[in-house]
Amino acid sequence: MTKSITAWQKAKQEGRKLAMITAYDHAMARLAEQAGLDALLIGDSLGMMMAGEKDTLPVSLEQMEYHTRIVARAVSRPLVMADLPFGAFEESPQQAFAASARLLKAGADIVKLEGGAVMAETVAFLSARAIPVCAHIGLTPQHVRQFGGFKRQGKTQEAADKLFDDALALQAAGARMLLMEAIPADLATRITQALDIPTIGIGAGNGTTAQVLVLHDVLGLNPDKAPSFAKPYLNGAELLTQALTAYATETRAGTFPA
Numbered sequence: 399m400t401k402s403i404t405a406w407q408k409a410k411q412e413g414r415k416l417a418m419i420t421a422y423d424h425a426m427a428r429l430a431e432q433a434g435l436d437a438l439l440i441g442d443s444l445g446m447m448m449a450g451e452k453d454t455l456p457v458s459l460e461q462m463e464y465h466t467r468i469v470a471r472a473v474s475r476p477l478v479m480a481d482l483p484f485g486a487f488e489e490s491p492q493q494a495f496a497a498s499a500r501l502l503k504a505g506a507d508i509v510k511l512e513g514g515a516v517m518a519e520t521v522a523f524l525s526a527r528a529i530p531v532c533a534h535i536g537l538t539p540q541h542v543r544q545f546g547g548f549k550r551q552g553k554t555q556e557a558a559d560k561l562f563d564d565a566l567a568l569q570a571a572g573a574r575m576l577l578m579e580a581i582p583a584d585l586a587t588r589i590t591q592a593l594d595i596p597t598i599g600i601g602a603g604n605g606t607t608a609q610v611l612v613l614h615d616v617l618g619l620n621p622d623k624a625p626s627f628a629k630p631y632l633n634g635a636e637l638l639t640q641a642l643t644a645y646a647t648e649t650r651a652g653t654f655p656a
């Protein structure tokens with residue numbers, strides 16, 4: 399049962415790999431559970447995937463709460479992780495606690511927040527107050543304006559050392575998991591080996607405890623927008639367009655309803 403964080407800790411200790419995917423709605427969450435996914439992430443990527451935003455910055459806590467509730471209601475076995483959206487947690491540990499409590503009340507098992515050692519105080523505050531936290535480092539999409547785009551991180555020795563130190567600081571502060579996005583594979587492996595807590599990678603090689611991908615990328619729904627590290631397991635855009643075209647064609651031809 400991978401719903402519990404201790405099961406994730408055990409997987410890390412035993413060297414077992416876990417699979418995670420983003421989910422934003424009830425129907426897809428049910429399918430992901432049926433497929434045996436270990437965790438569902440209600441990522442703030444929903445702003446881009448569901449609402450057509452150009453980045454995740456406009457996503458509100460209310461939106462995160464709504465999508466967390468409808469996903470959590472759909473599943474019982476996978477761990478449910480929800481993102482703290484931009485602007486809802488950075489001001490103070492107290493602000494982060496209030497936002498996290500709303501996501502836990504909506505059904506999340508754990509919250510994810512973006513940021514390195516600068517967030518350690520907040521992680522410690524939340525962890526001491528019944529809020530399990532996954533910290534997210536590397537390409538943190540909420541910092542896209544600061545990064546000047548969705549750019550890979552940790553490429554220089556200095557940047558890699560900083561990420562390594564961030565990871566240690568976040569674990570020491572009480573983070574229960576660490577997600578690393580778009581960083582070199584050897585760095586993500588080195589961090590995973592140095593930490594006791596499970597790690598999750600996206601575009602960070604295969605040395606992490608778990609992998610996460612965005613649902614729309616796995617299903618090939620936005621092939622022109624998918625990052626290069628994502629792997630489509632279905633040509634979803636083509637298949638869904640074919641089905642919708644068939645429905646429209648039959649309706650217009652009067653062959654549906656039969």
Ligand code: KIV
Binds near residue numbers: 420481579
């Ligand atoms: O919002 C999201 O979907 C994420 C993943 C890209 C890790 O944070």
